[in-house]
Every structure is written in C-alpha cells, then in structure tokens.
Amino acid sequence: MKIKYLFPLLFLIVLSCAANQQIPGWISKNPADSAFYTAVVKIDKKQPNYRQIAQDNALKEISMLIVTQIESTIRLSEEEYNGQLNQEYSSTLKAISSAEIRNLQLYDSYETKKEYYAYYRLNKAEYHAQRRLQCERALSSANDLLNRYESVNQDLMQAVPLLLQALESLVDYMDLDLVYNSPKGQVNVYNQVMEELRSLPQELKLHFAEDRVKVISKISTNQHISGSASYRHAPAPNIPLKFSLIGQEGDILDKVATDKNGNFDFQIRKLHSGESPQRVMVELDREHFVKYLQKDSVQSIWNGINFAPSYLWLDVQKPQICLDYSFISAYQNGLRENVVNQLATLDLGVTQKRDDAQYLLKIRIVAKDGEHLSNMKHYTSYGDIQLTLQDAKTGSNINYIEQMNMKSGGKSKEAAQRAVELDAVKLIGEGLLYRLLYEELLQ
Numbered sequence: 001m002k003i004k005y006l007f008p009l010l011f012l013i014v015l016s017c018a019a020n021q022q023i024p025g026w027i028s029k030n031p032a033d034s035a036f037y038t039a040v041v042k043i044d045k046k047q048p049n050y051r052q053i054a055q056d057n058a059l060k061e062i063s064m065l066i067v068t069q070i071e072s073t074i075r076l077s078e079e080e081y082n083g084q085l086n087q088e089y090s091s092t093l094k095a096i097s098s099a100e101i102r103n104l105q106l107y108d109s110y111e112t113k114k115e116y117y118a119y120y121r122l123n124k125a126e127y128h129a130q131r132r133l134q135c136e137r138a139l140s141s142a143n144d145l146l147n148r149y150e151s152v153n154q155d156l157m158q159a160v161p162l163l164l165q166a167l168e169s170l171v172d173y174m175d176l177d178l179v180y181n182s183p184k185g186q187v188n189v190y191n192q193v194m195e196e197l198r199s200l201p202q203e204l205k206l207h208f209a210e211d212r213v214k215v216i217s218k219i220s221t222n223q224h225i226s227g228s229a230s231y232r233h234a235p236a237p238n239i240p241l242k243f244s245l246i247g248q249e250g251d252i253l254d255k256v257a258t259d260k261n262g263n264f265d266f267q268i269r270k271l272h273s274g275e276s277p278q279r280v281m282v283e284l285d286r287e288h289f290v291k292y293l294q295k296d297s298v299q300s301i302w303n304g305i306n307f308a309p310s311y312l313w314l315d316v317q318k319p320q321i322c323l324d325y326s327f328i329s330a331y332q333n334g335l336r337e338n339v340v341n342q343l344a345t346l347d348l349g350v351t352q353k354r355d356d357a358q359y360l361l362k363i364r365i366v367a368k369d370g371e372h373l374s375n376m377k378h379y380t381s382y383g384d385i386q387l388t389l390q391d392a393k394t395g396s397n398i399n400y401i402e403q404m405n406m407k408s409g410g411k412s413k414e415a416a417q418r419a420v421e422l423d424a425v426k427l428i429g430e431g432l433l434y435r436l437l438y439e440e441l442l443q
Helices: 002-020 050-076 086-095 124-152 156-173 189-203 296-303 336-345 413-442
Strands: 036-044 105-111 115-123 179-182 185-188 204-208 212-216 223-231 240-245 250-252 255-257 263-271 278-284 310-317 320-328 349-351 359-373 378-391 397-410
Touching: 036 050, 036 124, 050 115, 115 124, 124 156, 124 179, 124 189, 156 189, 156 296, 185 189, 189 204, 204 278, 204 310, 212 223, 212 263, 223 310, 240 250, 240 263, 255 263, 263 278, 263 310, 320 336, 336 349, 336 413, 359 397, 359 413, 378 413, 397 413
Parallel strands: 212 310, 320 349, 320 359
Antiparallel strands: 036 115, 105 115, 179 185, 204 223, 223 263, 240 255, 240 278, 250 263, 278 310, 359 378, 378 397
16 A cells, blocks of 8 residues: 555655746846845856856846946046046946845856856945945045145155055046045035146146257267256255157167255167157156056046146267378279268268267278289289278277278279279178178167
C-alpha cells in the first residue's frame, strides 16, 4: 500500500516545484518603480563568480541612470556665467562611479541551468539624501579652502592649489544647490571659486627686460634673456614659467621659475632657422599645477582660464664666416665665389672682416705636377684639399677635413692644374664642406 501512494506523492511534489519555478515577469519586462532605480541583468553561469559580475553590471547600469538624470537636471538649469555656459561641467558626471552607490539591494533572482537573472534596485530617496549629505560635506570643505585662499591670495603659488582643490570638491554636485550658510551669511561657494579663478589672469603680469634682442642662428649661443613677473602689482616669486619658440625650432631652456624677487632668466641655446624675426613666448606653466588635480573635468576648466602670455622679438642673424680661400698654383680660375654661394645655400653668411665673423673657414687647394702622356697629348695634375674651421675670435680649430692626391687632367699643364681647382671646388660643394660644418652649424 505504501508503494501505491508513493508515486502520486512524488508527482505532486514535482508539480509543486515546477509551479514554484515559473519565470518572473520582471525578466521579460523591466520593472518601473518611481521610488527606485532598477536594473535587471542576465549572466552566463559558466563565468566564474557570475553572481558578483551580475552585481557589478547592475551597479554600472544604475550609475548611468543617475548620471543621465543629473545631466538632464544641469541642462535644464543651465545659465550663463561671465559669458560661459555651465555645460562645460557635464563631463564631470562621468566621475560618479559604482563605488559611490551604497545600499544596492538584490530584490529578486532567477536561475536556469545556463543563465542567472538578477533584479537589483536602489532607493532613490535614500540615495539622494546620502548624496545631499556628501554635498554638504564638500561645501564645507570648499568653503574652508576658500577662506584659506583669502588669507594667502597675494601669493599665487598658494592661491591656485587652494582654488583648484575647492573646485574639485564641488564639481560632482553641479545639479545641487551650492550655497553654504557661513557665519558671514549665505555664500554660493562655486560661483565664488570660479570668480576668483577667472580673476587670476588679470593679476599676473609677465615682462621681458627688452622688447627685441639680436640672436645668431645655428650656433650654440647660450644667450641669457631676463624678465620679471608680478602678481597683484607686487613681485611674484617662485612662479613656474614655460617658454616656447613660435613657429620655429630651436634649443631653449623651456621651463624656469622666478626667483625670490620675481625675476627670471632663461637661455636661448640654439636657433635652427635663420629666418628673421622670430618670437619667444613666455606664459604661466599650467602643467605645474596639474599635480594638484585628480579629476579631468577640473583640469579642463583650469586649462580654459586664459592667462595672457608675453612675447620677445628675436632679430636673427646668420652665422658669419670669414672665408680664407687659396688655390696654390701658377694658374687661377677665381672660384672663390663658388664657395661663397655654397655657404649661402647652407643659410650661412660670409664677411670679409674677421672681426665681424664667428668662424674662420680656411680652404687650401694645392696643385701638383703629374704626368705628361705624349702619345695621348694629355697632362695630369694632382691636388690636395684642406678645409679648416676655426673660432674667429680665438683661432682654435673646430674641425678639419682633407682629401689628398685628387687626380685631374687636361690637354696642357695649365689646363690640368686649372682642372684641379674646378674638381676640388666641385668636391667641396658635393660633400666636403657639409661634413666640415655639420656638427658645429648644420645639425
């Protein structure tokens, strides 16, 4: 009898389990609840830690719902501030992360052999109350930083980090009321911070000691240029500055800080181009302050603050070379001007006066007798080429190149020796001169 009743009992149990495993409606239709942010996720159970993955995905979905809602709120309340719209801050919403969402609730779940479904939700009232509390803490912190700024606002190096840190405290709460109730009364901390940031450029002034200076291109000059910085009409010490050549290439000392008296000194080491005039620009080195920033949106705002640069005109002169050219032979072609033209193609100047030159270029071409091939009515001659580059002021050698026993020929001894000069000048133009000058003037 017991076996007789066992099978019907098992059948009822199976039916009961099947009824309990009915697919919940929230799987096919995402639930809508005005009191909650909701997310339904489906995960393949083959993945390790699939339950944790489901929770992480739900956090991401709900984070995006919150971001979308806040972004919409900011867009609706957008208003112009000093000619600039607040929409620049919409990018800060990306800073809202899953880590900031607490009390996420697993409301329901469902499993098949292959898949796991989870229904998560977050109470809107609790979340926004928590966020308002975080905003109040941020406001208090930003207000403290603003008060500290007011006590050191004569010192740009202390003032900028305080304002940027205050802004970082606030940017995640642009959709909320950013008014702080202080003993002095109500203060819109965000507006105050932005007003102070935007006032900085008109208070910082950079000056070169001269409007124009003369610089020789292509040589290592290490020419020192001086100037000064002032902030709120007083010398500005320790200000980080950045220097750059406008539209040209060269080697300059590109980052310098002002000294304790607000003065700066930077070097023009080498200008690669002989184009004149050129310009050097000096501006506040914004990158120096980036180390205080953690949020890209604040860095973008900081980069948008327009500090006026200052400019220095460079009257660029080509390096002057005094050419000492000799063809040692009884016969002359007068090819000195060919070498002058070759120097010009290398963007170098030539002067007759050694006192006006930075370099002395000695060229010696020596013609030597060769053979007379009477049966061919042909004469040969040999030539030695010696090129020396010297410092015009000290006479010290900078570089030396020679090519010995170059062979030339002609129908007479005179023609053969004249050919030596022609061939030598050709070789000089085709590579010898460039090799001689490259390291000092052309690289």
